[in-house]
Structures are given as C-alpha cells and as structure tokens.
Amino acid sequence: MPRCGLATIILLLLMLLPACKDQDRLPSQVLLRIDGRTVSLEQFQHDFAQILPRDRVLPKDEEQALRRSYLAQRIDHELLLAEATRRKLSVTPAELQQAIASHLDRYPSGDFERMLADQGLAVEDWQRLLQEQLLVEKVLALMVRDKVDIADEEINAYFAAHRQSFARPEQVKARQITVPDEAQGRQALEMLRQGTPFAEVARRCSISPDADQGGDMGTFARGEMPEAFDKAVFGLPAGRISDLTESDYGYHIFLVEQHLPARPPDLDTVRGEIVAQLRKQQEEQLYQDWLQSLRQEAAIEIDWTLM
The missing domain is CATH 3.10.50.40 (Chitinase A; domain 3)
Structure with missing residues (x-):
C-alpha cells in the first residue's frame, strides 16, 4: 500500500468537499469497511472523479493506478478518523465557529458562500467536513506532533554534517x-x-x-x-x-x-532553521510508523470485485 505523507490527509479532505452533498442519497453497496466505518462504491467513485484531470482522458492503466493510490489515501483518512473516535477526541462548537470565522475572513462578504454554491455544496456540508478536518488535526497533534523531541545532540550533528551549507x-x-x-x-x-x-x-x-x-x-x-x-x-x-x-x-x-560581509557558519544563528528541518523529518517518520501500526491493527475489508 502506498505511503501517505502527513500533509496528504488534509489535502484529501479538501478533495472530498464536492462529494458531501450527495452522500445521503448514494446507494449502500459497500466498497470499504474500516473498524466500523464504511465507504460505498458510489461515494468512492464520486470522490475519485473530483481528482481526475478535466482536460484529458487518462489511459486505462494510468487511471487504474491513480484509483488504487486514491484508495490507499482514503483508507488512511478513515483510519485517522477511527483512531480519533477511539481516543474520544471531539471538536467543540467554539472551536468549529473559530475555524469557520477564520475561513470567512479570507473572503470578501458573500464570496465564500457563492464559491460553495458554484461547487454545488451546502454550507452545512462544508461545515461538517471542516469539523472532520479539525478532528484529524487533533489526532495528528496527539499522536505525532506532540511527541517530537529534538535533542541538542541531533542539532549539533546536523550542523556538523551540513556546516558549509550554512555559510x-x-x-x-x-x-x-x-x-x-x-x-x-x-x-x-x-x-x-x-x-x-x-x-x-x-x-x-x-x-x-x-x-x-x-x-x-x-x-x-x-x-x-x-x-x-x-x-x-x-x-x-x-x-x-x-x-x-x-x-x-x-x-x-x-x-x-x-x-x-561573508559570514562563516554559526550554529546559534541557524539553530532555529535546523530545529525546523529536524522537526519536519521526525514528524514524518513518527507519522509513517504510527500509520503503519494502525494499518496492521485495523480490520480493513475491501471488496476488490467492485474495483
């Protein structure tokens, strides 16, 4: 199964936006079951269509490879939501309202609602998906970001290995x-x-x-x-x-x-830059290791005949 980067889950959430409006009307033929969560074939096909290029038709083998990659991303997405449920994480109404206000502040009055309407997406559906995004952020913070620990020894070793690049x-x-x-x-x-x-x-x-x-x-x-x-x-x-x-x-x-003037490498000057780079690397490794454990422990059922 392809490995999914830490940022991919949020991108996946955004890709799923146009699909929310019709979920309740989709037939119940189940393609995917993960720890009590289900994804129907029709829902999957609708969501997958959103990421296909609009300007050309993909060759059959290329489209199939993309479909399988998207399925792997969808599985990881559902795993994170299931984990959030197991850990009893939730998004408070105040947190949701703050996130909604933050999004609306980026648009002139009425423009955001018009954008959603152009996509055929009700405001209520967008809010539900935003709440899901916030929930994913919480479980990632708990299981990945809060566990990052950058030791001085790591900083010193990184500086020594890349010393000249900091000149x-x-x-x-x-x-x-x-x-x-x-x-x-x-x-x-x-x-x-x-x-x-x-x-x-x-x-x-x-x-x-x-x-x-x-x-x-x-x-x-x-x-x-x-x-x-x-x-x-x-x-x-x-x-x-x-x-x-x-x-x-x-x-x-x-x-x-x-x-x-030219400046020789100086650890104190570039410490913050090194810490940011090491944090990014450690977050990604922790995420991949944790995600792999979720995949191994979860009950994942895929009806491959529907693919």
Missing part, C-alpha cells in the same frame, strides 16, 4: 532603475543628481518588474545576477549611485544600500 557569501542590498536606451538612462541620472529620490525615479522611469517597489532588488550574492550587475554593485560603496551600466536587459543605474 553566507558576501552580499549586497541594492536598488535599480532599468530603461530601454542610453538617452533615457542619462535623463534618469540627471533626475537623481538634481536630488529626486532613487525610489521615486525608479517608479517613474524603470521598466523592470521591481519598479513598483522603488527598484528594490533585495539582497543577493555574486553570481545570482548577471555579471554586469555584479561588476557594477560589488565595488560600489553603500549609499553611492552607479554610472549607467549596459546589459542584455537595457541600461541600468544601481544604488547600493548595504554591503553584507
């Missing part, structure tokens, strides 16, 4: 003005010499995508930008404006705002 090369923080020809470049330079702020000239004259941000290029190291850019900015003191520089993209004027 930072010399960088600059810069802005640019890009124009299509030299004449416009000279005009922009004259505006700067007359005291017009660099960001304002960039917004008025530049054709580069960062013009709306006042030409802000962010921070970059040597080799991340065209060679002509590196030659213009890395030898330029902070606060200085470059001469007109030509490249394949046009003519440029640069303002160096800050030089950031």
